Amino acid sequence: MSLEIEIGFTLNGRPVKVRVPPTMTAVSMLREKFDLTGGKLACGEGECGACTVKIDNRTINSCLMFAVDCDGREVQTIEGLGSVKGLEIMQQAFVEHGAIQCGYCMPGMIMQARYVVDQNAGNEHKVTRDDIARGLEGNVCRCSGYTKVVDAVAAVVLEEAST
Amino acid sequence: MSSIELKTGEKKSGGINKVFSKKTVIGTRVTKPDAPDKATGKTIYINDMVLPRMLYGKILHTDRVHARIISIDTSAAKALPGVHVVLTGEDIPLLKFGTMRDNVPLKAGKVRCIRDEVAAVAAETEQIAAEAIALIKVEYEDLPAVFSPTEALQEGAPVVQEDHPDNRSLAYKFSHGDVAAAEADSDIVLEHEFVVPYVTHCCMGPGCAIADFDSAGKLTIYSQTQYPYNYKMDLAPAIGIHPGDIRVIQPPVGGAFGSKLDVYPFEPICALLSKASGRPVKLTFSREEEFINSPTRQPAEFKIKSGVNKDGTLTFRSVDCLMNNGAYTSWGPTTPIIQMRTFTGHFRVPAVEYNGLAAYTNSVYAGSFRGYGNVQATYVTASVMDMLAEEVGMDPIAFRLKNAQDPGEVTPQGSKLDDCKLKECIEIAAQKTDFLSKHETYAGLCKQPGRIKRGIGIATSIHNAGGAKIHKSDGCGSILKLDDYARATLITGASEIGQGIDAVLTQIVMDELGIPKADVTIVNNDTALGPWDVGVHASRTTFVAGNAALQAARAARKQILDAASKQSNVSAEEMDLRQGHVVQADNGVSIVKLDKLLRQMHFADEPELVMVSEYFEPDSELEDRNHVGNLSATWAHGAYVAEVEVDTETGEVKVTKITAVQDVGRVINRLGIEGQMEGGISVSLGYALSEELLIQDGKVLNPNFRDYKVPTAPETPEIELHFVESDCKASPLGSKGIAELPAIIPAPAIANAVYNAIGIRFFAPPLTPEKVARAIHGATTQ
Numbered sequence: 001m002s003l004e005i006e007i008g009f010t011l012n013g014r015p016v017k018v019r020v021p022p023t024m025t026a027v028s029m030l031r032e033k034f035d036l037t038g039g040k041l042a043c044g045e046g047e048c049g050a051c052t053v054k055i056d057n058r059t060i061n062s063c064l065m066f067a068v069d070c071d072g073r074e075v076q077t078i079e080g081l082g083s084v085k086g087l088e089i090m091q092q093a094f095v096e097h098g099a100i101q102c103g104y105c106m107p108g109m110i111m112q113a114r115y116v117v118d119q120n121a122g123n124e125h126k127v128t129r130d131d132i133a134r135g136l137e138g139n140v141c142r143c144s145g146y147t148k149v150v151d152a153v154a155a156v157v158l159e160e161a162s163t
Numbered sequence: 164m165s166s167i168e169l170k171t172g173e174k175k176s177g178g179i180n181k182v183f184s185k186k187t188v189i190g191t192r193v194t195k196p197d198a199p200d201k202a203t204g205k206t207i208y209i210n211d212m213v214l215p216r217m218l219y220g221k222i223l224h225t226d227r228v229h230a231r232i233i234s235i236d237t238s239a240a241k242a243l244p245g246v247h248v249v250l251t252g253e254d255i256p257l258l259k260f261g262t263m264r265d266n267v268p269l270k271a272g273k274v275r276c277i278r279d280e281v282a283a284v285a286a287e288t289e290q291i292a293a294e295a296i297a298l299i300k301v302e303y304e305d306l307p308a309v310f311s312p313t314e315a316l317q318e319g320a321p322v323v324q325e326d327h328p329d330n331r332s333l334a335y336k337f338s339h340g341d342v343a344a345a346e347a348d349s350d351i352v353l354e355h356e357f358v359v360p361y362v363t364h365c366c367m368g369p370g371c372a373i374a375d376f377d378s379a380g381k382l383t384i385y386s387q388t389q390y391p392y393n394y395k396m397d398l399a400p401a402i403g404i405h406p407g408d409i410r411v412i413q414p415p416v417g418g419a420f421g422s423k424l425d426v427y428p429f430e431p432i433c434a435l436l437s438k439a440s441g442r443p444v445k446l447t448f449s450r451e452e453e454f455i456n457s458p459t460r461q462p463a464e465f466k467i468k469s470g471v472n473k474d475g476t477l478t479f480r481s482v483d484c485l486m487n488n489g490a491y492t493s494w495g496p497t498t499p500i501i502q503m504r505t506f507t508g509h510f511r512v513p514a515v516e517y518n519g520l521a522a523y524t525n526s527v528y529a530g531s532f533r534g535y536g537n538v539q540a541t542y543v544t545a546s547v548m549d550m551l552a553e554e555v556g557m558d559p560i561a562f563r564l565k566n567a568q569d570p571g572e573v574t575p576q577g578s579k580l581d582d583c584k585l586k587e588c589i590e591i592a593a594q595k596t597d598f599l600s601k602h603e604t605y606a607g608l609c610k611q612p613g614r615i616k617r618g619i620g621i622a623t624s625i626h627n628a629g630g631a632k633i634h635k636s637d638g639c640g641s642i643l644k645l646d647d648y649a650r651a652t653l654i655t656g657a658s659e660i661g662q663g664i665d666a667v668l669t670q671i672v673m674d675e676l677g678i679p680k681a682d683v684t685i686v687n688n689d690t691a692l693g694p695w696d697v698g699v700h701a702s703r704t705t706f707v708a709g710n711a712a713l714q715a716a717r718a719a720r721k722q723i724l725d726a727a728s729k730q731s732n733v734s735a736e737e738m739d740l741r742q743g744h745v746v747q748a749d750n751g752v753s754i755v756k757l758d759k760l761l762r763q764m765h766f767a768d769e770p771e772l773v774m775v776s777e778y779f780e781p782d783s784e785l786e787d788r789n790h791v792g793n794l795s796a797t798w799a800h801g802a803y804v805a806e807v808e809v810d811t812e813t814g815e816v817k818v819t820k821i822t823a824v825q826d827v828g829r830v831i832n833r834l835g836i837e838g839q840m841e842g843g844i845s846v847s848l849g850y851a852l853s854e855e856l857l858i859q860d861g862k863v864l865n866p867n868f869r870d871y872k873v874p875t876a877p878e879t880p881e882i883e884l885h886f887v888e889s890d891c892k893a894s895p896l897g898s899k900g901i902a903e904l905p906a907i908i909p910a911p912a913i914a915n916a917v918y919n920a921i922g923i924r925f926f927a928p929p930l931t932p933e934k935v936a937r938a939i940h941g942a943t944t945q
Binding site: 031036037038039040042043044045047048050077078079081082087091092094095096097098099100101102103104105106107110130132133134136137138139140141142143144145146147148149150 | 192194195197198199201202203204205206207208210211364365366367368369415416417418419420449450660661662663834835837838841842843844845846867868869873874875876877879882
């Protein structure tokens with residue numbers, strides 16, 4: 001077997017250690033080494049956003065990141081957004097607003113949506129639908145036509161502004 | 164279980180005297196049952212699946228567009244550790260498949276287009292499979308190639324398929340009335356040419372199949388197919404086995420939109436690799452492979468001649484449609500079947516003819532794509548209608564209303580427009596958008612100074628909304644059972660590809676049986692379990708599968724109420740099922756809890772289970788040889804208005820609003836219907852403004868999301884939806900098919916709005932900034 005490197009990082013709140021080839025991407029590591037198949041390898045070149053995960057405090061196309069670069073970081077995937085008890089508010093909003101059809105892009109879309117709203121924490125009342133749409137422009141969806149996606153995110157903005 | 168009374172004939176129980184009011188869920192907003200798992204990343208799509216002992220398949224596609232294969236050297240690939248099987252076209256029998264039986268899984272002798280599969284590998288990892296593919300050496304002798312259908316039809320053109328030396332593939336001819344006489348009598352005759360491009364589905368889940376042969380030679384294939392029962396028939400000849408020996412399992416898929424309505428070579432190749440290796444084999448496309456190898460929408464060149472009298476009456480229409488067949492024939496060149504209906508119907512055209520022809524070339528080939536030929540036809544007809552209106556000095560609304568068909572009319576091709584709502588759709592669309600006033604204002608500002616020009620445009624169309632009888636059967640089967648806890652399972656032939664039939668069928672069962680959403684399970688992913696269905700296409704699923712489910716639910720309901728009636732002094736007609744109870748219909752008082760009744764029925768001296776099967780076949784006709792027949796049990800119309808802003812410096816077109824008015828029969832799931840319409844509009848937005856798969860000399864120039872631009876959230880306009888409900892007698896459920904018109908009508912409405920804004924007509928979508936800017940700063944048409 002070719003060279004592998006051991007890395008350690010926090011994955012969905014828990015410390016992990018794993019050996020990965022230096023050329024392995026983060027999305028492949030998450031899918032193949034941890035069975036976290038929520039994030040998809042749908043283009044492999046950072047154009048569609050289906051592999052979006054959160055690394056430390058920002059979202060990233062995990063197909064463009066080497067797995068070894070996760071070393072020492074905090075990684076959150078769609079599987080770590082909710083809890084065993086239920087759906088996180090953004091996930092719930094996507095369900096209730098009918099944003100999800102085939103759903104293939106949705107783990108990435110929801111991670112990005114959560115990030116967009118978090119970025120505006122405290123300023124929710126200033127967030128417009130255009131702001132939300134611009135925040136999601138790196139995430140391609142071929143089913144929904146985006147209207148219900150933006151509806152869902154706008155509803156979360158409103159709800160979090162009132163709490 | 165101690166509280167359960169097994170005695171029959173009991174009239175009272177714990178929940179006694181409770182009152183339940185009538186609540187229908189039809190027409191409400193019901194979320195998709197599979198959405199929570201999709202939102203949390205739990206759903207295992209076919210692309211996520213791993214089976215024990217599974218190998219990974221990979222295909223060597225040719226890099227030539229037309230060439231003789233001199234030799235293929237697979238020795239180095241076979242010697243690579245971890246490789247189990249290497250196959251070429253020489254290793255397998257000639258297995259012809261496809262609409263015209265002109266395709267084979269692995270090509271032998273020659274390659275005809277850039278997609279051609281010359282060898283395939285099954286190996287222990289994806290990486291080893293890719294390394295093995297790189298080790299295969301193919302020697303070719305290039306042949307003269309032809310890429311344009313016009314050139315392909317000329318004498319002496321290179322022959323693409325030896326069985327078709329004239330390069331002619333499918334042809335269509337329809338004629339009604341005396342077109343020549345009508346032309347001679349017309350006050351005005353206009354001729355136009357349109358060219359519509361290759362566009363591709365861009366399913367977010369790239370192509371994938373997992374094939375697994377058992378020891379008895381039977382195949383289980385995990386497939387993205389959206390027509391599983393026909394798929395068995397179409398796949399069998401490509402593998403050389405009996406269709407009955409194929410079991411199709413449909414895991415969740417990342418989109419389909421018509422692209423999975425045929426068998427493509429990678430699927431039989433995957434099966435042949437499994438057969439040869441004795442292992443399950445998974446074959447997945449990369450995004451680049453997906454762009455190059457998956458089917459496209461059918462490109463075409465149209466010549467249309469139209470006649471109109473000075474009073475605004477259409478007199479005749481003559482259409483020539485020349486299609487690039489590509490090297491093999493999938494569903495693309497069959498799309499005239501639907502396309503013709505729009506040219507010949509929805510506006511009254513007394514004399515009309517259509518000639519369609521597909522020519523083999525060394526280009527890529529097209530399949531079906533949401534809208535099925537009507538996307539192209541509607542772009543043409545809706546553009547022409549505006550030009551004719553202007554020619555006779557009428558506004559686009561009045562001109563359309565003058566020529567729109569009425570309820571009860573039968574089109575020249577035999578489409579029965581019993582409950583036609585076209586005029587109503589046009590009137591609502593005009594009124595809701597203040598169309599006429601804006602149209603006049605914008606036209607007046609068109610030649611005034613100013614960088615940003617506004618425009619408004621309308622388009623209309625007709626589409627099959629009660630299935631489309633392209634097979635002898637267009638039906639769907641349903642099996643419904645209830646268990647001892649009043650949990651219902653509906654086993655349906657209808658596939659779920661994201662469109663939301665799971666929610667619709669759940670609602671129908673809930674409504675008829677008076678049980679909650681959580682107590683309904685839909686099973687629809689295995690041909691060994693499910694009854695026949697013709698697949699997700701032709702906007703047919705809610706119509707056909709919905710009515711099949713309704714029949715089954717009504718049969719189960721009857722059985723339940725008859726049993727309840729036997730035990731009480733209330734007749735079945737006076738009872739209803741509400742919120743898990745059998746109740747008296749007039750006052751809602753509970754007679755017995757449903758689960759209790761079901762146990763009583765089950766454990767009685769003469770036991771009975773509630774398990775029913777029903778089949779719904781729409782009242783529609785196959786076309787005759789002259790393309791006449793009521794192909795769909797019902798038809799639906801729509802009128803869409805687009806409002807745009809054109810930046811006259813950059814050529815950028817921004818769609819600010821789409822107002823969609825559509826006859827939907829009856830709304831079943833409001834959330835689902837909105838989602839289908841918004842999603843369809845987005846597909847049409849791409850067709851109008853940004854999407855084109857660029858093919859040069861048979862090669863795909865932009866096989867990635869960077870260069871093939873699908874709409875994203877910021878380009879999405881405001882969308883206003885208006886549902887026109889009609890009395891659709893062909894549908895006991897009341898629903899009509901809805902999901903294709905939204906992908907059909909917006910593009911020409913946008914093009915008409917752009918004309919209103921800048922006075923330039925575009926005969927070849929997409930209206931990219933480059934194309935629009937060139938038109939503004941150069942010629943007047945593009």
